[in-house]
Amino acid sequence: MRGHRPRVNAYLLRRAAGLGTVYVLLLAVAAVMALPFLWMVTTSLKDLYQALRIPPQWIPSPPRWDNYPAAWNAAPFGIYFWNSFFLAVTTTVGDVLTSIPAAYALAKMTFLGRGVLLGLLLGTLMIPGQMLLVPSFILINRLGWYNTYWALIIPWTAGVFGIFLLRQFFKTIPDELWDSARIDGCPRLRYIFQIAVPLVRPGIATVALFKFVGSWNAFLWVIIMTDRVELRTVPVGLRFFMQDIGTDYPRLMAAATMAIVPVLILFFFAQKQFIQGIARTGIK
Numbered sequence: 001m002r003g004h005r006p007r008v009n010a011y012l013l014r015r016a017a018g019l020g021t022v023y024v025l026l027l028a029v030a031a032v033m034a035l036p037f038l039w040m041v042t043t044s045l046k047d048l049y050q051a052l053r054i055p056p057q058w059i060p061s062p063p064r065w066d067n068y069p070a071a072w073n074a075a076p077f078g079i080y081f082w083n084s085f086f087l088a089v090t091t092t093v094g095d096v097l098t099s100i101p102a103a104y105a106l107a108k109m110t111f112l113g114r115g116v117l118l119g120l121l122l123g124t125l126m127i128p129g130q131m132l133l134v135p136s137f138i139l140i141n142r143l144g145w146y147n148t149y150w151a152l153i154i155p156w157t158a159g160v161f162g163i164f165l166l167r168q169f170f171k172t173i174p175d176e177l178w179d180s181a182r183i184d185g186c187p188r189l190r191y192i193f194q195i196a197v198p199l200v201r202p203g204i205a206t207v208a209l210f211k212f213v214g215s216w217n218a219f220l221w222v223i224i225m226t227d228r229v230e231l232r233t234v235p236v237g238l239r240f241f242m243q244d245i246g247t248d249y250p251r252l253m254a255a256a257t258m259a260i261v262p263v264l265i266l267f268f269f270a271q272k273q274f275i276q277g278i279a280r281t282g283i284k
Contacts, residue, residue, distance in 0.1 A: 037260075039056075039058075040253045040256055040257055041253075041257055042058055042059065042060055043249055043250060043253040044067055044068070044250055044253035044254035044256075044257050045060040045063040045064050045065065045067065045250075046060040046064060046067075046250050047060075047064055047250060048247075048248065048249070048250060051249040051250050051253075052247075052249070064250060067250045067251050067253075067254040068254045068257075068258065070251055070254070071241075071251040071252070071254040071255040071258070072255075072258070074241065074244070074245065074251060075237060075240070075241045075244065075255075076229065076237070077234075077237065077255065077258070079229070079230055079232070079237075080232055080233060080234045080236075080237035081234060081262075083230075083231060083232060083233045083234075084215075084216050084233040084234040084235075084262075085216075085262070086149075087149075087152050087153060087215050087218070087233060088211075088212045088215040088216045089212075090153050090157075091153055091156040091157055091211060091215045092208050092211045092212045092215065094153070094156070094157025094158070095156065095157055095158060095159050095162050095207065095208075095211045096162065096204055096207060096208055096211070097157075098157060098158040098162075099158070099159065099162035099163045099165075099166050099207060100166060100192065100193075100197060100204070101192065102158075102163045103162070103163045103164075103165075103166035103167040103169075103170055104166075104167075104170050104192050104196060106118055106163065106167050107166075107167045107168075107170035107171045108170055108171075108173070108175070108178065118167075121160045121163060121164070122160065122164060124160055125160055125161070125164075129220075130220075133220070133221075133224060136155065137224060137225065140155075140225055145225075146225060146226075147225075147226050147227065147228050147231065148231075149231070151225040151226070152218075152221070152222060152225060152226070152231070155221075156215065159211065161207070161210065162207040162210075162211065165203055165206060165207055166200060166203050166204065166207060168203070169199075169200035169202075169203035170196060170200060172200075173196055173199055173200070177191075177195060177196075178191060181195060205270050208270075209266065209267065209270050212263075212266060213263055213266075216233075216234070216262065216263055217235055218233060218235065219233075219235040219236060219239070222235070222236050223236050223239070234259045235259070238252075238255055238256060238259060241255055
């Protein structure tokens with residue numbers, strides 16, 4: 001026993017040292033990743049002289065909070081934010097509603113060509129989106145949807161990523177649940193939305209969060225399919241705002257800070273479900 005205790009203490013010491021090293025490395029990586037965001041926020045509170053000063057001045061003195069209303073009033077950001085919010089919400093709801101039945105069918109229902117269909121869907125993920133811009137533009141134009149919300153919403157109400165991710169969650173549900181529900185006379189759709197969907201809630205939250213962020217940050221599709229100011233989203237509006245104000249970096253950083261606030265708020269409220277969704281997908 002006397003020889004066993006030193007070995008245990010040495011093991012605990014090595015484990016603590018290893019964990020400490022990992023935490024230090026993670027903190028260093030997190031600090032490097034957070035540095036640009038910190039610089040953006042601090043720059044948004046400076047005047048132009050402090051923003052261009054060499055060596056850089058990290059702490060604004062005094063903070064210029066008036067940069068935010070100045071940036072907001074310099075462009076129609078109210079329209080930009082409304083468009084981004086409206087498009088992000090509608091495409092997220094549409095993507096979730098279309099992904100649930102498709103994912104369930106691919107995970108739990110047996111039909112001819114299921115494996116081939118899944119392979120074709122996953123194969124589309126390897127096609128660069130830029131390759132589809134020209135045919136998509138021609139199709140949207142022929143449908144008469146150019147410069148309309150239809151062009152910004154309908155093509156993004158379904159996605160292969162959401163179908164694949166939810167399929168992995170549905171596969172974890174025991175088949176005995178459906179057998180029991182069928183014995184009790186429960187129809188398929190009722191079983192899906194009342195029994196299966198609550199069990200894959202972390203996966204739905206993950207799909208919704210990814211879709212919302214992707215729609216909020218949409219730039220290339222919006223700038224190609226529209227040319228009207230009243231249809232611009234926040235990323236497109238920031239691009240034209242940058243052209244208009246030139247080198248006024250404090251107001252530009254204030255506008256960029258306002259642009260990421262909704263995404264941060266969404267992640268703050270959905271982070272528990274999001275982390276569970278990623279963890280469970282990795283385990284599967």
